[in-house]
Amino acid sequence: MSNNVKILFEKDSLITGNQSVKDFVENSPAGHCSVLLNETHYVVVKESKKALITLENVRATAGNLARDLSTRKVTSAEVTADVLTNGFPKLDKGEVLTAFVEGWQLGAYQFLKYKPSITPFETTLSVTGDEAQQFVEAGKIRAEATAFSRDLMNEVSNVLNPETFPEVLKQKFEGTDVQVNVLDKEQLEKLEMNGVLTVARGSKYKPAFVELVYKGDDSKPLVALVGKGVTFDTGGISLKSGKDLSDMRMDMGGAAAVSGALTLLAKSKAKVNVVALIPIVENMPDNTSVLPGEVIHYKNGLTVQVGNTDAEGRLILADGLIRAGEWNAEYIVNIATLTGAIMNALGTELGGVFGDEELSSAIKKIGDVNGDFIWPMPLVDAYDSSLDSDYADMNNISSLSGAGSITAGLFLRRFVPKESKWLHVDMAGVMDKSKASGYYAKSATGYGARLLADFTTHVSK
Numbered sequence: 252m253s254n255n256v257k258i259l260f261e262k263d264s265l266i267t268g269n270q271s272v273k274d275f276v277e278n279s280p281a282g283h284c285s286v287l288l289n290e291t292h293y294v295v296v297k298e299s300k301k302a303l304i305t306l307e308n309v310r311a312t313a314g315n316l317a318r319d320l321s322t323r324k325v326t327s328a329e330v331t332a333d334v335l336t337n338g339f340p341k342l343d344k345g346e347v348l349t350a351f352v353e354g355w356q357l358g359a360y361q362f363l364k365y366k367p368s369i370t371p372f373e374t375t376l377s378v379t380g381d382e383a384q385q386f387v388e389a390g391k392i393r394a395e396a397t398a399f400s401r402d403l404m405n406e407v408s409n410v411l412n413p414e415t416f417p418e419v420l421k422q423k424f425e426g427t428d429v430q431v432n433v434l435d436k437e438q439l440e441k442l443e444m445n446g447v448l449t450v451a452r453g454s455k456y457k458p459a460f461v462e463l464v465y466k467g468d469d470s471k472p473l474v475a476l477v478g479k480g481v482t483f484d485t486g487g488i489s490l491k492s493g494k495d496l497s498d499m500r501m502d503m504g505g506a507a508a509v510s511g512a513l514t515l516l517a518k519s520k521a522k523v524n525v526v527a528l529i530p531i532v533e534n535m536p537d538n539t540s541v542l543p544g545e546v547i548h549y550k551n552g553l554t555v556q557v558g559n560t561d562a563e564g565r566l567i568l569a570d571g572l573i574r575a576g577e578w579n580a581e582y583i584v585n586i587a588t589l590t591g592a593i594m595n596a597l598g599t600e601l602g603g604v605f606g607d608e609e610l611s612s613a614i615k616k617i618g619d620v621n622g623d624f625i626w627p628m629p630l631v632d633a634y635d636s637s638l639d640s641d642y643a644d645m646n647n648i649s650s651l652s653g654a655g656s657i658t659a660g661l662f663l664r665r666f667v668p669k670e671s672k673w674l675h676v677d678m679a680g681v682m683d684k685s686k687a688s689g690y691y692a693k694s695a696t697g698y699g700a701r702l703l704a705d706f707t708t709h710v711s712k
């Protein structure tokens with residue numbers, strides 16, 4: 252098999268007049284991406300004309316191509332910036348270059364740590380053209396940040412746990428412009444982070460709270476990104492049932508998203524002022540675990556009855572929101588694999604966003620462009636009283652049988668500092684994929700890294 256291929260699009264390949272390529276193109280069905288390696292080592296991508304109109308199509312095409320070429324053990328591929336941008340004539344040239352590189356790298360992503368017999372193989376891509384390089388670089392940064400989030404999510408829970416996660420972050424950001432503050436259990440006690448301390452009680456791992464600080468421009472409004480970091484969610488005493496709970500290792504997807512966003516922003520030297528706030532716990536049943544009915548006293552004065560220990564995400568995010576207030580954040584976005592109900596509402600293609608309506612519609616538009624799709628959801632005031640508790644200010648579960656994602660949002664809203672503009676992103680439905688397709692690998696998606704980085708940049712303009 253060839254070691255180096257050049258990538259051409261259908262139109263360009265016909266110009267070469269190579270008969271076998273022409274036959275191939277004409278005989279391929281429209282509307283999908285096909286690849287041919289012919290004697291002259293050319294690759295042809297055929298896509299229906301209609302499909303070439305969004306940046307997501309560019310990323311998906313590149314991802315499929317990268318995977319296909321890797322399977323064929325092609326070592327390198329080359330494409331000229333002109334051929335590439337002509338392949339997607341309706342789109343901005345720079346954005347096409349970035350999206351192609353991003354999709355290529357993410358399409359080739361594999362988590363092979365626990366398959367030592369498989370040697371990682373990746374077809375390297377070179378895009379030629381001097382002016383193209385800044386866009387190529389941007390694509391690499393976006394892919395690397397998303398891949399970092401995927402790695403964190405895919406990692407197993409005995410390796411990535413509340414004691415090791417902070418170390419991984421320290422290592423990742425060492426020597427960068429991101430400062431890492433790790434608050435340990437003693438500091439959590441001083442800071443009265445009682446949600447985190449309570450949920451963590453049944454685990455053999457001490458909880459932690461990590462702050463990632465990036466000051467790319469001090470004059471910009473402070474954006475706090477709060478990410479749920481449950482390294483495994485068994486449900487606790489309200490134990491989950493099911494034959495395979497292994498996906499619950501990804502219950503730190505929010506933490507992965509904010510960590511990825513900080514890498515993206517710092518690497519691209521964004522002119523933003525941002526702090527990631529990451530409560531990290533494992534939710535386990537034990538004789539020390541929080542029991543249903545217990546009451547948590549929060550630092551802001553609110554008391555919460557733990558009606559269900561499996562609704563733990565909101566309990567630790569509450570501390571994160573209070574902490575964001577102590578940082579005087581102007582904008583707060585929390586992100587979490589929070590409710591199974593969001594999957595019933597929206598499926599696995601888009602996340603749900605709650606909170607400030609203007610910001611919700613802004614973040615939706617950002618996701619439309621960058622591939623982290625998201626849809627605005629309502630915080631229905633009439634459901635708020637369903638969180639009432641007989642003996643505390645509120646319960647962590649709703650008395651309603653429906654609207655589970657909305658009532659989770661309403662719970663969080665009670666902890667949002669008065670002065671801040673706030674969004675809540677529920678990413679439970681989009682945390683993983685059941686099969687590889689486009690620029691997604693099977694398993695973790697790395698959802699949210701690009702979304703939060705681009706949102707932060709957007710509000711810092």
Ligand code: BES
Nearest residue numbers: 502559561562563588589590591592679
């Ligand atoms: N981590 C889960 C939500 C989840 C479910 C994420 C499926 C990804 C896939 C969360 O902590 C949880 O257990 N939520 C409960 C809330 C309920 C007890 C009010 C749920 O969604 O069932």
Ligand code: ZN
Nearest residue numbers: 484561562563
């Ligand atoms: Zn849970």
Ligand code: ZN
Nearest residue numbers: 481484502564
């Ligand atoms: Zn959870």
